[in-house]
Amino acid sequence: QTATDVWYTVTAQAGESQLLPGPKTKTWGYNANLLGKTIVFKRGKHYHITLKNELPELTTFHWHGLDVSGPYIDGGCHAPVYPGEAKEIEFTVDQPAASLWLHAHPCPNTGYDVWQGLATSVLVQDDVEAALPFPRHYGVDDLPLVLQDRHFHENNQWDYDADYDPDGVQGPTALINGTVNPTFDVTTQRLRLRLLDGANRREWRLHFSDDLVFEQIGSDGGILPEPVKMTKLMLTCAERAEIIVDFGHYQPGDVVTLYSDDTPLVKFKIHAFTPDDTKLPDHLVDIDDPAVDPDAPIHKVVMSGMDESVELNGKKFGMQRIDDRQELGKTEYWDITNTNDMEGGMVHPYHTHGGQFTVVSRNGHAPYPNEHGYKDTIGVNPGETVRIKMTFNHPGIFMYHCHIIEHEDGGMMAQLQVY
């Protein structure tokens, strides 16, 4: 027991949430009725986590984006916690500051568990991020936004089975941080939003009213090498983006709305604030770019099909099968292909457990400017091959899959061994 040890308990529990007028909705959450409080990790500390399951069925606790060993700590399908039971895991957090998340991952019921509410944001903090001129007063000018959608049925209940679609379950009502129609009171000129696509299937095409310009400062695995100015941002399932919005041109009483396409997601109500003319530096952080051994094989991932026919490399997921291997500490290319038809085919958000990658190219072209940082999930467009560069720092068995959760549950998933 040292100063760097921290103990924490995460309980998966069932509850009820007042989401709409009338009856409460039956929901699940982590230490909460729905979703959960943000979990904050500090780089360098050693965490002892008790995972408790108070649900009527087994679940797992997956640390999406956390660089830890697999599969028992990482929390994929191999790590069930049975109803009424608890399990202890421990790990040292050693990766750059980032916005990650925790979600359930019991195969093939991940879609159901996440729909019920088993997802919450997880932040990693470090000294590098702490020295940058970013807003970081949690809940005041630094706000996680978990973007989800739901379908409310009779008595305000969710019904996953009734809404089931093998291409991903979705609903017409946006649920933001577990709230329908949220308003946020803006009391500072600059606001940092840590956006997470926590939906089972939906992509978000985000923009603000007045086409307000914002700057993206972070992606899945940490801070970007340089800030990227934009007016539109697309997030596919499980992707994260940290952005800074500057409300300097607004007056108290104004309302700025965050939309996805035409759907309003969050209203930002402007209050009086102290002027803040902080400018971001052109360079934020350094990104490692390790060399790839020219003789190393290029790993191939082919995501094919839609609905029940989804496959990865021509196969459905098999938990007894190791599909690929990579040596600990080596950096290798992975080519991720989406064979869907360019006309009307789906984007498959590709995700790998076990750490972060960098994006090398999209169909041979340079990645988008906001893809220059660390990522663990990337939208692969129909007809596209995305080349990524991956180094694993921990041994074990890790899954890699499409993060449309019903595609993953439907078998568009495989596993690799890091040795």
Ligand code: C2O
């Ligand atoms: Cu976000 Cu295999 O998970």
Ligand code: CU
């Ligand atoms: Cu993951």
Ligand code: CU
């Ligand atoms: Cu998919």
